[in-house]
Amino acid sequence: MQPLASNGYSVFFDNDFAQLSDFLQKGDYSKVFFLTDTNTSVHCLPLINEALPWLTNFDIIEIDAGEENKNIDYCIGIWKMLLDFGADRKSLLINVGGGVVTDIGGFAAATFKRGIRFINIPTSLLAQVDASIGGKTGIDISNIKNIVGTFSTPDAVFISDVFLASLDRRQLVSGFAEIIKHGLIADEAYYKEIQSCGPEAAGSAIIRRSVEIKNEVVTQDPHESGLRKILNFGHTVGHAIEAFFLDRKGKSLLHGEALAAGMICEAYLSYKHHTLSHEDLSQLSAYLFSVYGSISLLPEYEHVMLDYMKNDKKNVNGQTGFSLLKRVGACDYNQYLNDEQILESFAYYKQTASAMKIAGSKS
Ligand code: GLY
Numbered sequence: 001m002q003p004l005a006s007n008g009y010s011v012f013f014d015n016d017f018a019q020l021s022d023f024l025q026k027g028d029y030s031k032v033f034f035l036t037d038t039n040t041s042v043h044c045l046p047l048i049n050e051a052l053p054w055l056t057n058f059d060i061i062e063i064d065a066g067e068e069n070k071n072i073d074y075c076i077g078i079w080k081m082l083l084d085f086g087a088d089r090k091s092l093l094i095n096v097g098g099g100v101v102t103d104i105g106g107f108a109a110a111t112f113k114r115g116i117r118f119i120n121i122p123t124s125l126l127a128q129v130d131a132s133i134g135g136k137t138g139i140d141i142s143n144i145k146n147i148v149g150t151f152s153t154p155d156a157v158f159i160s161d162v163f164l165a166s167l168d169r170r171q172l173v174s175g176f177a178e179i180i181k182h183g184l185i186a187d188e189a190y191y192k193e194i195q196s197c198g199p200e201a202a203g204s205a206i207i208r209r210s211v212e213i214k215n216e217v218v219t220q221d222p223h224e225s226g227l228r229k230i231l232n233f234g235h236t237v238g239h240a241i242e243a244f245f246l247d248r249k250g251k252s253l254l255h256g257e258a259l260a261a262g263m264i265c266e267a268y269l270s271y272k273h274h275t276l277s278h279e280d281l282s283q284l285s286a287y288l289f290s291v292y293g294s295i296s297l298l299p300e301y302e303h304v305m306l307d308y309m310k311n312d313k314k315n316v317n318g319q320t321g322f323s324l325l326k327r328v329g330a331c332d333y334n335q336y337l338n339d340e341q342i343l344e345s346f347a348y349y350k351q352t353a354s355a356m357k358i359a360g361s362k363s
Contacts, residue, residue, distance in 0.1 A: 001208065004215050007222050011133060011157045011211055013204065017051035020121070020158045024055065027155070029117070030090035032058040033082065035105040037065040040097040043166045044123045048096065059085045063101070067255070068246060070100045070140050072148075078108040082116075091116050092155070098124035098171075099131030099255065103146065106137030110152035117155045123163040125175025125202060126256060129182070129210035132157050134218035134228075143243045144311050151223050159211065161204055173199045173291065174256030177234075179206060181263060182213040184284065185230045188329030195287060229314055229333035233323045237345065238262025240308035244301060253295065260292035264352070265345035270325035272344065273337060280328050285352050294353035297346050305346075306339050 001013035012019045024032065032055060036045050041062050049055070061081045063074050082091070095105030095118060102120045109118035122132035138149020164172065176199035183191025190209055197206065214231065221228040242258035264285050270276035297305075314321030319336035326332050 001204070004208075004211060005219075006133065006157075006215050007135065007153050007219055009153050009156050011159065011215065013160075013208060014158045015160045015162060015204075017048055017158065017160065020048070020119075021052050021054075023119075023156055023158075024052065024092075027092065028090065029092040030088055031086070031092070033085065033087060033091060033093045034058060034060045035078065035093055035095045035097070035101055035108075036060060036062050037097050037101050038062060039065045040101065040123050044096055044121075044163055047162055048121065061085075063104070065097075065100070067100055067140070067242075067252065068143075070104050070138075072139055072141065075104055075108050075139055078104070079112055082108070082112050087112065087116065089113050089116055093118040094121060095119070095132075096121045096123060098122065098127045102127050102132045103136070103138050103149070106135075106152060106154065107139055107149055110137050110150045115152070118152075120154045120157045122157070122159060124167060125164060125172055125199075125207070126178055127175075128159050128207055129175065130178040130214060130231075132159075133211055133214050134231075135222060143246045144308070145239045145243060147311060147313075153222075159207065161207070164202075169200075170254060172202070174254035175199075176202060177256030177259040177263070177292070179210045180288070181231075181234055181259065182210045184263070184267075184325060184328055185233050185323070185331035186213045186217070186329060188327075191328055199291070226333065229321070230323045230331040232314060232333075233325065233331050234259050234263035234266050236262065236309060236312050236314065236320060236322050237265040237305075237342070239312065240305040241295065241297075243308045244305050245295075257292055257295070260288045261295050261297075261349065264288050265342075265349050266322060267325060268345045268348040269322060269335075269337060269341065273341065274324040274326065274332065274335060276325045276327060280325075284328070286356065289353060289356055294349070297350055302343060302346055306342060309342065 003010040003012045093109040095102045120132035122128040135151050135153040138146040238259040245253045271281040322335045323333045324335045
């Protein structure tokens, strides 16, 4: 498969890492560091190293797996390891992992010695179709997602479907939520196609189309001054739900599970306050509930979630910013709504789950 051109770098579809090997051999890097987590160091890094037998001058930095570790303490740990291992400004950090590793690794690289180069090798479906593309790096603070970060482009991204075999079903389904989002915001035919294949069959062609959609948006608006905000459809509510459950230790949701609930709420807002048809709202709610089940949004949680939304990066003048569907396949950004309107979307979510007899299983 031909690589995709992004903002000054390429996204390679490289199942056997032959293109990675070539890229590294041609690069002028002084030393290579792999950033892994406790899962990818066992299940993914050996597959990459097998394809790079000539690479002997490298070190591995490993962090604990989990969104709760995408924080400043772990970032300091990475900076210290880079210092201890003697990283200089020509060093390369290769992030091997899901969205947590590519986000924190990109941030650590972008800030170490005022910036060293990095490569992303996303190993989860979510990171392949979203987190690794577009140059967003960052960490969470007090469970507020990605509140500190940079826009910093990697030297390259290498996507291989060999990792998907090692993912458990829950992780795969979580990543699939971003694929559904891409269809909803940009490509109605693709949205229909992914419903007929389902998460398990999300192979190279589906992944590539999602990466193309994201890449088309981020190349037009790399720093999210406008259009890129459409990629946040479902995320204003979704991030608040994710942060809330992250705070309740032991009850955490995966990003895509929170995003699916966020997309149902924001599809309702797209119908009520924008131009999405009722028919499309019903169809997409039924589809998302059928794949993701429902989350118990108890009344006592709702105001806490509204508080989380107050920190959303799209907010202006105290109003909560949304990206809302114009129709299936098209999305508008800079739509501002108040708390009362947002609470109505929670009511829609609960009523619809109850009408469909989908129990609140994920909390
Ligand atoms: N995940 C949304 C973006 O990269 O803009």
